[in-house]
Amino acid sequence: MSFSAIINSFKGVDSFNTFSLPYKKLIIGFTIFNFLFERYVSFRQYKLLQKKDKKLPKVLEGKIDTKKFEESDAYGLAKSKFEMFSSTLGVVLSIATLLIQPFVWNYSVFYGDKILSFILRREYHMNLIASNIAFFILFTLISTLTSFPLSYYQHFVLEEKFGFNKMTKKLFFTDLIKTNLLVFVLASPIIYLLGWILKKCTDNFIFYIWLFVLFLQVTMFLLNDLVIQPMFNKFTPLDNQELKDKIDALAKECGFPLSKIFMVDGSKRSSHSNAYFTGLPFMKKKIVIFDTLIKDSSVDEVVAVLGHEIGHWKMNHITKMLIFSQIHFAVFFKLFESVYKNESLFSNLGFIIDRSSLKTTATLPGSNIAVINDYPFLIGLILFSQLIQPTDTLMSFCLNLFSRHNEYEADKYAADLGKGEKLKTALISLQVANLSTISVDSLFSMYHYSHPTLPERLEAIDKHIIASEKKEN
Template sequence: MWPFEPVPVMDPTSLLPTFMLGQLPDLPACPSFSTILEWSNYDCNVKVAGFSVGFSMFAVIAFTCSVFAFELMLDLRQRAVISSDEQPTKLYSVVGAIDAADKTKKSNLKKQIMEKFVSSQAYGLDKINFSIFSQFYGLIEGCGFMLLGAYPYLWKLSIDLGAKLSWTEADEIKLSCLFFVLMTFAGEATGLPLSIYSTFFLEKKHGFNKTTPKLFVKDKIQSIILTFAIGSPVLALLLYIVKSTGELFYLYAWALMFVFSVTMMTIYPAFIMPIFNKFDPLPEGDLKTSIEALASSINYPLTKLFIIDGSKRSSHSNAFMFGFGKNKRIVLFDTLMKQVTNDEILSILGHELGHWALSHTLVNFVVTQLYFGAAFFGYGLCLNTNYLYSAFGFDRDSVPTLISLILFMLYFWAPLDKVISFLLTINTRMAEFAADRYSIGLGMKTLQSGLTKIHIENLGSMKSDKWYSTYHYSHPPLAERLEAMAVEEKRVAGKSK
């Protein structure tokens, strides 16, 4: 069934694609918004431009457009800041203080950052323009999927393809896995133009892209294969749990996601990442000895040190840690090795180790698991409220479990998800300040210069709109971060006297 009901003056089916699956049942008009909100009140239709739209779809589209408008406003504020020729005097001042504190008098970070200001602004402007276009593209794609009946169409296509394999509608889990495959291909197809532009135009224009077309295609194929190989069995097991474990299914689903998360955190860096990148042991030398001594000083159970060939795709740099229990590993990007000194690498790793020592990694894992638990519990409350899903074009007597799960997670959970994501962004920023303080507390004196060099090499933003950075930045703006480090260094120096 299809969520539009024609009005007497026109036949909308003549304007819509041929795969429309029907029309909404004749439901009453929704009550006014002054009425007390109850589920039963909103099993109804909303009149929009001569069409009757199921309330749940209307609410989803209204929320989606509201979020788009809000985030567009933030993007335009950021664009205005980036487009301005006004110099980031606060950043210059903070970086100048780093140069002044260098007793060797070899530091010229202020000069470097001033020289990169124009390039940073140009890169930032291209990125924000691309972000605005991408969000508009996503809005059209998302609303189009709903209004043009893509979900019921792909489900019907899954049934038709399944019939060729002698599957019936009773084989819902098999059909759901087939639907998952079709949805994945549809998402890849609609997202491919943006991915190509970002990689081969935007990143290449500013000197970052190293990915060849052959590597790009290879990565896409490998990613899709892994998605199907890992996602399909997990999806089948999840659907089996939802359909067979009764009202407390969310507890079993939660347990499944816990096991899956732990498993992926273990095997992804050890077995999946090496499919895409080469991991080489860090050569013997002063750097390796210093990193091992640093890890030992805080009882970090480091077992292996790697260099990853990140430069074959991008000149952006990074470093990360992974592993459970007594088997921890540290990975340095080869690009990072070229951008900063050994002492600065140690300071940066001191920051990363701070996340471990201060339990930020553990807290993030626990929060993620609580998030899954809350999401599945919320889904359980709406599982049998079929009119929520029938408004998207499905027969309310036979809404597939996977469809209700996807629609809930993508749309009905979205308002709470936005709030949670914002709170997590704030918490992550606080954790970054704390990890910086931890590194300085270890006696690291080159964290400021190391992070500044990375920022320069990656053409990071040198000035940001306050609202935009508060909403989007998981890491504090560079000037704020360096300023906080300077205060901490003074505090530590004063305490040691």
């Protein structure tokens, strides 16, 4: 009997949901549509960068020389070409992944049972949660292998060509191993808890899943700050006393609950610069400054950048984004709840569910084809995420719009502190140091950029400065 015939024989078994659609075709269709839309957006940017008659925006005239302008656009063009290739390969792999998911599931269950039976020295069949964890591990390993060549090329060819990559091959592979081990260690209990909630809390599904996601976000935030980041970078107390004193003075002026200031060795991986603060709402904050930012900027420019970051805190942007994410998760899981027990969804993709089976997982005699008596919730989550791709595209526009609004507000806050001019020079310095693309298509910016472009930010800051001067006079 063929694999497709075996699947068809189970399609009518104890279905919880008779609503049937050609889910495989829908997912592939949405994936291709999303890919074509993104290619159109990226092609607009690519054609803009190819133009020979591009001019430096007026607001940047005399502030960025022609050579840097050309270098930034050359870097942007190289990234655009890489993105076109990687996204094309990505959509092929995405469709291929969709088609091989049943086989990955079959092998993860089959060999998971075999390995555990060997270890326990008795016949053993994994329960549904363990089967989902086994699938996740195997699926992640496959994804890592397929994404490895592109990641390697990006670091050691593209970034290397423009002088940004500072990472050694040893560090690259060490990071890769650490990241995968962390993913396995952290994801396994998360998958277990998700499976337990789906099984035990069916009456108040949304409430408990909301609590779980909120708990997970807080936990991951703390783990990232206290455990994960120190595994990859070295954080040392800021030793520039002048900069430290000015940051302390700024924090007191703004009422910012500052606890510590650290410098992080970002230069061991890249010459790109950044600064940020960490700390949950209503708690003390820790400021982190990249060593590259300190090297490439003056003390007053770094302070101005941190004035912008403090503006995010003052305007409650982090809290607003947290609330927004909770609403988004609630809607997402409410829709997921109504879909993930649709047996036709799984059977259409090639998964075999036999609700009459007494064993949670089993394999058909003489094969490695897995049969389960319940719904593989992790796979259901993946499939549902692929089904709602069109809404994700719309959500991307909305999130970027909200984020750009926040950036303007944070810039205004820094300008109101009297840091406007220094913030402008800092943003220009960062633009030059990072070779950030200056020539940006409007639709490309709307879809991909969470920050306004440099000319847009400089013009907005100038308006705030002029408006403030008029008020004073």
